[in-house]
Amino acid sequence: MIIPFKNRIIDKDKPVHVYRNLNAKWRCFSIQQNNLVVAHADGFIIKNVKAKVNESGRQRVIREKQKNVHAKLIGEFVGEKDIDVNNLDEIFYNPYTTKSFVNKTTGEPIYEIKKAYFKNGKAYILTL
Numbered sequence: 001m002i003i004p005f006k007n008r009i010i011d012k013d014k015p016v017h018v019y020r021n022l023n024a025k026w027r028c029f030s031i032q033q034n035n036l037v038v039a040h041a042d043g044f045i046i047k048n049v050k051a052k053v054n055e056s057g058r059q060r061v062i063r064e065k066q067k068n069v070h071a072k073l074i075g076e077f078v079g080e081k082d083i084d085v086n087n088l089d090e091i092f093y094n095p096y097t098t099k100s101f102v103n104k105t106t107g108e109p110i111y112e113i114k115k116a117y118f119k120n121g122k123a124y125i126l127t128l
Helices: 055-064
Strands: 002-004 016-021 028-033 036-041 044-053 071-080 090-092 101-103 112-119 122-125
Touching: 044 055, 071 112
Parallel strands: none
Antiparallel strands: 002 036, 016 028, 016 071, 028 036, 044 071, 044 112, 090 101, 090 122, 112 122
């Protein structure tokens, strides 16, 4: 479900920055373009994904024990989709235990992947 924020729309010709929204009442993600939140969403795909963690932001979380937005998955918005996640590897990030996004199954760092799927507050590596 894609819910536009302040009547903004996602421009499919521009990259999106996706991060988990910790303040929403339902487990969703915020989608940014041009440093503005354009939508809150769940059940969607992005492609040509780069995983970015701002190290100074991560260190601030560790030091202050207060969450802030410092880690994002950046890519091209594909669209909404409902996919069974049972056979997908989860993308995991915890600033206290990892320095980068990792494949939760293998523990390998993730810097780039072809596609990511976002559902119920979690991100997955999409191999379709």
